[in-house]
Amino acid sequence: xxxxxxxxxxxxxxxxxxxxxxxxxxxxxxxxxxxxxxxxxxxxxxxxxxxxxxxxxxxxxxxxxxxxxxxxxxxxxxxxxxxxxxxxxxxxxxxxxxxxxxxxxxxxxxxxxxxxxxxxxxxxxxxxxxxxxxxxxxxxxxxxxxxxxxxxxxxxxxxxxxxxxxxxxxxxxxxxxxxxxxxxxxxxxxxxxxxxxxxxxxxxxxxxxxxxxxxxxxxxxxxxxxxxxxxxxxxxxxxxxxxxxxxxxxxxxxxxxxxxxxxxxxxxxxxxxxxxxxxxxxxxxxxxxxxxxxxxxxxxxxxxxxxxxxxxxxxxxxxxxxxxxxxxxxxxxxxxxxxxxxxxxxxxxxxxxxxxxxxxxxxxxxxxxxxxxxxxxxxxxxxxxxxxxxxxxxxxxxxxxxxxxxxxxxxxxxxxxxxxxxxxxxxxxxxxxxxxxxxxxxxxxxxxxxxxxxxxxxxxxxxxxxxxxxxxxxxxxxxxxxxxxxxxxxxxxxxxxxxxxxxxxxxxxxxxxxxxxxx
Amino acid sequence: xxxxxxxxxxxxxxxxxxxxxxxxxxxxxxxxxxxxxxxxxxxxxxxxxxxxxxxxxxxxxxxxxxxxxxxxxxxxxxxxxxxxxxxxxxxxxxxxxxxxxxxxxxxxxxxxxxxxxxxxxxxxxxxxxxxxxxxxxxxxxxxxxxxxxxxxxxxxxxxxxxxxxxxxxxxxxxxxxxxxxxxxxxxxxxxxxxxxxxxxxxxxxxxxxxxxxxxxxxxxxxxxxxxxxxxxxxxxxxxxxxxxxxxxxxxxxxxxxxxxxxxxxxxxxxxxxxxxxxxxxxxxxxx
Numbered sequence: 001x002x003x004x005x006x007x008x009x010x011x012x013x014x015x016x017x018x019x020x021x022x023x024x025x026x027x028x029x030x031x032x033x034x035x036x037x038x039x040x041x042x043x044x045x046x047x048x049x050x051x052x053x054x055x056x057x058x059x060x061x062x063x064x065x066x067x068x069x070x071x072x073x074x075x076x077x078x079x080x081x082x083x084x085x086x087x088x089x090x091x092x093x094x095x096x097x098x099x100x101x102x103x104x105x106x107x108x109x110x111x112x113x114x115x116x117x118x119x120x121x122x123x124x125x126x127x128x129x130x131x132x133x134x135x136x137x138x139x140x141x142x143x144x145x146x147x148x149x150x151x152x153x154x155x156x157x158x159x160x161x162x163x164x165x166x167x168x169x170x171x172x173x174x175x176x177x178x179x180x181x182x183x184x185x186x187x188x189x190x191x192x193x194x195x196x197x198x199x200x201x202x203x204x205x206x207x208x209x210x211x212x213x214x215x216x217x218x219x220x221x222x223x224x225x226x227x228x229x230x231x232x233x234x235x236x237x238x239x240x241x242x243x244x245x246x247x248x249x250x251x252x253x254x255x256x257x258x259x260x261x262x263x264x265x266x267x268x269x270x271x272x273x274x275x276x277x278x279x280x281x282x283x284x285x286x287x288x289x290x291x292x293x294x295x296x297x298x299x300x301x302x303x304x305x306x307x308x309x310x311x312x313x314x315x316x317x318x319x320x321x322x323x324x325x326x327x328x329x330x331x332x333x334x335x336x337x338x339x340x341x342x343x344x345x346x347x348x349x350x351x352x353x354x355x356x357x358x359x360x361x362x363x364x365x366x367x368x369x370x371x372x373x374x375x376x377x378x379x380x381x382x383x384x385x386x387x388x389x390x391x392x393x394x395x396x397x398x399x400x401x402x403x404x405x406x407x408x409x410x411x412x413x414x415x416x417x418x419x420x421x422x423x424x425x426x427x428x429x430x431x432x433x434x435x436x437x438x439x440x441x442x443x444x445x446x447x448x449x450x451x452x453x454x455x456x457x458x459x460x461x462x463x464x465x466x467x468x469x470x471x472x473x474x475x476x477x478x479x480x481x482x483x484x485x486x487x488x489x490x491x492x493x494x495x496x497x498x499x500x501x502x503x504x505x506x507x508x509x510x511x512x513x514x515x516x517x518x519x
Numbered sequence: 520x521x522x523x524x525x526x527x528x529x530x531x532x533x534x535x536x537x538x539x540x541x542x543x544x545x546x547x548x549x550x551x552x553x554x555x556x557x558x559x560x561x562x563x564x565x566x567x568x569x570x571x572x573x574x575x576x577x578x579x580x581x582x583x584x585x586x587x588x589x590x591x592x593x594x595x596x597x598x599x600x601x602x603x604x605x606x607x608x609x610x611x612x613x614x615x616x617x618x619x620x621x622x623x624x625x626x627x628x629x630x631x632x633x634x635x636x637x638x639x640x641x642x643x644x645x646x647x648x649x650x651x652x653x654x655x656x657x658x659x660x661x662x663x664x665x666x667x668x669x670x671x672x673x674x675x676x677x678x679x680x681x682x683x684x685x686x687x688x689x690x691x692x693x694x695x696x697x698x699x700x701x702x703x704x705x706x707x708x709x710x711x712x713x714x715x716x717x718x719x720x721x722x723x724x725x726x727x728x729x730x731x732x733x734x735x736x737x738x739x740x741x742x743x744x745x746x747x748x749x750x751x752x753x754x755x756x757x758x759x760x761x762x763x764x765x766x767x768x769x770x771x772x773x774x775x776x777x778x779x780x781x782x783x784x785x786x787x788x789x790x791x792x793x794x795x796x797x798x799x800x801x802x803x804x805x806x
Contacts, residue, residue, distance in 0.1 A: 040694070041584050048586075077629070078591030081553070083618035086590060086625055119625055244580070262686065265706055305701075324706040395709055395727055399701045473730030474708070501728040503708050519727055 011068055012057040014189045019050045021185025021195055022178060029181070032174035042174035045082030049089060050182060052079020069100035084175040087128050090119040091179070109136035109148065126162025128175035131155045135183065145187045152180040217243045217260040221267050226254045227275020227485070238270050269477075269504030273490045276483060280506065307403050308352035310379075311390055312338055312360045312368070315481060315508030318387055325394045327358075334510045336361040343371030347379050354403035355379040356410065360390035362447070378403055382410045385419075385447065387509065388476065388517030392417040413519075418472070420445045420463040420516035422456065422484070457488040460514060464489070467518040468497065475500050478507030478515040486514075520605070522667070524658040528600040529651055530609040532588065532619050533563035536755055536783045537648030544655055546604065548596050552619060553586045554787040563788045572787035573758040573795055582692065585788045587619040593626035597635055607635040608667065610651055614639045615718030616695055616792075636664070641675045641718045644789050645753035645781045646801040650674050652780055653751075653805050674803060679743050681723075682755075682799025683710045683732045689794030696720060712736070713799075729762070733769060736800070741773055744802055750777035753801040757785040762798040770800065777802070 022029075022043070029043030056075035062068055073089075073096040080089035094115025098108040113136040117123050131152050138151035159173035160166050166173055188195045221243075225235070229252050236248040243261030261267050271277040309327040313319050314336055319329045330338045330346045347355045355377055359368040362385045372379035380403045384390040396413035397406055425442040428435060429449055436442050436452030443451035443463035451462035467475075475493065477486070483506065493500060507515060524546050531540060533551040540547040551562040554572065556579050561567035563585075567575075576583070593609070600607050609627070614620040620639050627635040640647050653674060654667060687703040690696040696703065697719040702711045710732035712724045723739075726732055744750055752770050756763040763782060770777060785793055 041586065044584070045586060074591075077594075077625075078589055080589045080591070080622070081586045083587070083621060086587075086618060086621050089590065090625065119628070120621070262688065321706055391707065392727075395705075395707065395725055398722070400698065474728035476707070476727075499730075501708065501730065503727075505706070519731075 006063045007065065008057065008061065008063045008068060011072065012054070014186045015050065015054045015057055015072075017187075017189025017195075018182045018185040019047070019054050021181045021188065022047050022050050024195065024197075025178065025181045029174045029178045032171045032177060041082060042084045042178060045085045046088060046175070046178040046182065048081040049076060049079050049085035052076065053092070055079075066100045069096035072096050084128060084178060087116055087119065087175065088179065088182075090115045091128075091132055105145070105148075106136070106139035106142075109139040112136065124163070126159040126166060126176075127173050128179050130159065130162065131173075131176035131179050145183070145190065149180060149184050149187060152176075152183060156180055218262050219260065219264045221261055221264040221280075222256070222258050223268060223271055223277050223280040224254060224256050225271040225275045225277050227487075228253065230255050230274060235270065235274065239267060242267055242270075265503070265505045268506050269502075272479060272483065272486050272504055272506070274487065276485060277506070305352045305399055306401060307354045307356060307397075307399055307406055308350035309356045309358060309394060309397055310343065310346045310350055311358040311394065312336065312343075312364050313387060313390070314510060315478075317506040317508040318478060321391060321505060321507070322394065325397065326399060327394060332361065332364065337363060338367065340367045340371045340374070343368060344375050347371060347375040347377055350377070352399065353377060356397065356403050356406055357381045358384045358390040358393055360384050360387050380404065380407050382407060382414060384414050386421075386515070386517075387478065387507070388419040388515055389414040389417055391476070392517065392519055417517050417519040418446065418467040418470070420467050420518075421512045422460045422463060422514040422516075423512045425452065456484045456513070460484070460489045460516075461492060463516060464493070464518075467516060468500075472518040473499075473501060474519050475502050476517040476519075477502070477504045478509065478517075479504070480507060480509050480511070480513040480515070482513055484513045520663070522606055522658055522662050522664065524655065526604055527606040527608060527658050528604040529654055529658075530593070530596055530600070530607060530623075531647065531651050532611055532623075533565075533786055534612040534617065534619070534643050534789050535610075535647040535651060536644045536786045536789060537651065537781065538564045538783075538786070540648070540651065546658070547651065547655070548600065550588045550592050550596050550623075552588055552617070552788045554791055555584045555586065557581050561787070564786055567787050569758075569784040569786050569790065572790060576758075576790070576795060583787070583791045585617075585693070585791050587617050587622050590622045590625035590629065593623045594629055597626055597630045601630065601632075601634060605634060606664075608654060609635060609637045610640050610647060610654070611637060612643045612647060613641045613715070613718030615641075616643055638671055639718075640671070642678070642680065642715060642801075644785060644799070644801075645755040645783055646678060646680055646715075648781050648783070649678075649751060649753045649801060649803070656805070674805075678801060678803035679739075680714050680799065680801045681736055681739055682713050682793075682797060683736075684713070684794055685796030686794060687711060689792055690720060693792040695792050698722060712739075733765060736766070737769055737773060740769070740800075740802070744774055744777070745804075746774045746776045747804070748776050748778060749804045749806045750774055751803060751805055752777050752779045753781040753783075754779065755781075755783050755785050755789075755797075755799055755801075757790045757793050757797040758795040759798050762796075766798055766800055 026043035026047045030040045033040045033042040053075045073093045076089040076092040080086045091112040094112035095108045098111035113132045116132050123129050134155040135148045135152045138148045156172050156176045159176050232248045239259050243259045247258040311322045311327045312332045313322050313329045314332045322329050328346050328350045332338050357368045359365045365383045368381045372381050382393050393410040393414040396409040421444045425436045427438050431449040441453050441459040443459040445466040450466050451459045453459045528546045530548045551565050553560050609623045611620040623637045627637050699720045699722040702722045709725050712735045714721050754766050
């Protein structure tokens with residue numbers, strides 16, 4: 001610090017010390033932020049508030065103690081960003097009011113602490129308030145600035161156990177941590193010692209992290225479309241609406257697509273609408289962000305995981321759909337027939353005290369009921385007879401309610417869906433006097449054969465018309481492990497049922513190239 | 520003390536999504552929050568319009584964040600109003616959703632005296648705007664602090680609010696998701712039916728698709744309102760004018776005598792937390 005300079009210059013050096021320190025810790029503190037609102041901006045807000053003071057001091061202004069105190073206080077107030085910034089501005093105000101009159105450190109910290117407590121309607125401990133008060137206590141016991149900072153650090157460490165939301169999230173309070181960094185920066189400016197580098201920020205893992213920085217979207221989605229007369233520009237135009245980092249390369253018979261999107265299902269269905277898709281890779285780029293988000297979600301009072309769902313499913317895509325609702329999936333395998341023991345294990349391993357079981361197949365209902373009766377937990381079965389009915393039931397599921405209170409709504413939702421399937425007849429079938437020969441396309445509606453024919457399109461179309469006899473608003477298509485070409489079907493849906501909301505997913509189930517659900 | 524529109528000013532924050540408040544009522548002022556893209560900071564509505572905001576939301580690589588007004592922002596407004604008005608009623612976004620209330624309180628304390636009363640509305644958006652309109656109705660007739668308090672308490676208790684979002688991601692990112700977190704993160708096109716209770720986002724139900732979301736809206740609206748000119752309705756949308764139109768039609772069809780007091784886009788700050796595609800409406804009875 002330059003002792004011969006004017007007082008304004010010296011104060012400015014202190015503020016710049018504070019600014020350098022908080023800026024270096026900004027991201028780390030943003031990441032700690034779960035209280036009072038977990039929006040991850042405490043570090044940024046404290047930085048902007050300190051920056052506002054610094055910027056005011058860069059202008060010409062008073063060079064006397066009282067004038068400077070007033071100016072710093074006002075600049076903090078005018079520039080205070082966010083809750084933490086507002087409290088900081090009150091701390092600055094208390095400190096400068098005292099420093100305007102004397103150099104007494106203890107008096108300044110106490111005045112800062114008192115001003116902060118006065119500003120908050122209902123003071124909460126385990127926050128910036130606790131940190132400033134403990135630093136004031138240390139100062140009154142004769143600690144120097146280094147000792148005061150040491151006490152502040154201890155308090156920051158203790159905040160984790162003072163506020164339940166911090167404890168659950170496993171973090172210390174962001175505002176308290178930021179305040180100590182600010183004081184540390186001032187101390188470094190006074191002592192002339194360099195600031196220690198900030199604690200190692202859990203920094204990420206190579207390519208994935210870089211990938212993530214480039215996109216605001218969650219899923220890196222890659223697939224290949226094979227078909228005829230594919231138009232790369234046209235597909236690119238459609239995909240552009242879904243995300244960024246878009247790349248569509250190839251020729252008229254095969255295109256490779258790379259897109260970052262929040263809705264990989266929709267991207268895939270654009271592919272399915274143009275041909276057969278393959279080589280699908282969907283990577284969650286937000287692994288790191290997600291960890292943080294999960295931490296934040298857990299910071300919400302944990303009164304809601306009253307119930308979990310165990311669902312029998314087959315196919316990778318279907319598993320992902322069920323899991324996206326928090327369902328625990330028991331793989332039914334090619335026959336959709338898990339053992340009772342598998343189901344009991346899943347029920348008892350599910351992350352809630354009570355469980356709803358979705359058999360998703362008529363042949364599994366009995367096993368599910370046996371498992372529910374034999375499990376250690378309270379378990380109820382909603383007797384769904386298809387994957388589609390199971391998904392509909394899951395949409396109505398509320399994990400904050402008990403199993404008992406979920407059953408009726410889930411049953412109603414699954415009853416409200418009309419289900420269909422297109423498969424290949426594994427034996428000769430007699431239907432309405434029409435014989436469907438083994439090896440031909442066979443269409444089912446609610447489990448009963450309704451159409452047979454030579455082509456996928458005619459059979460799928462017949463099933464669809466059956467499902468749409470009653471007015472429906474949403475149509476879900478789940479393609480199987482050998483997905484059919486949906487072009488014909490999708491273009492007819494678009495022209496004949498333009499109001500129908502369409503949701504196409506790659507389900508991956510065996511035996512059924514297409515499953516349909518209309519609700 | 521008798522309060523009138525001549526001696527009482529009403530200060531809203533920009534989350535009321537009521538940008539023409541001051542044009543409609545000369546005793547109204549709006550204090551803007553801030554929306555931030557990277558290092559660029561804008562005053563809500565003043566320096567960035569909703570249209571421009573939703574455009575940037577589409578094209579920017581970084582998602583925006585928001586922050587409350589500084590106490591200094593409120594102080595400047597209070598100082599402008601104090602010489603002309605005996606009472607300043609400052610109605611703020613729910614303190615559970617934003618620290619704006621704290622900034623206004625800090626400013627009121629700095630101004631000193633007891634002219635300013637800062638009120639935690641426990642709500643947000645057009646619902647906050649409509650609370651302001653209800654206060655103004657009373658000011659125009661002549662009212663008292665006690666009557667205003669009773670009105671605000673009744674509004675908080677009785678007003679109904681329903682909304683749905685395209686994705687819960689925006690609420691989750693901003694930390695405003697509350698108990699609706701239990702509904703987050705699925706891959707089907709699921710519409711959560713949400714409300715705000717005691718300032719917290721609460722999930723009521725989830726359904727597939729827009730048509731069903733509107734059917735839920737309709738059922739809940741029908742069962743909790745009566746057709747009367749006293750039924751006041753506000754509608755808001757985030758870059759979804761077709762949904763605004765559909766909701767307006769629903770209201771006019773189900774309750775033809777109701778008065779739609781506000782129909783507005785969600786501004787940049789509220790839009791940051793709700794996300795594009797959000798649509799919602801608010802209603803209560805008032806004469």
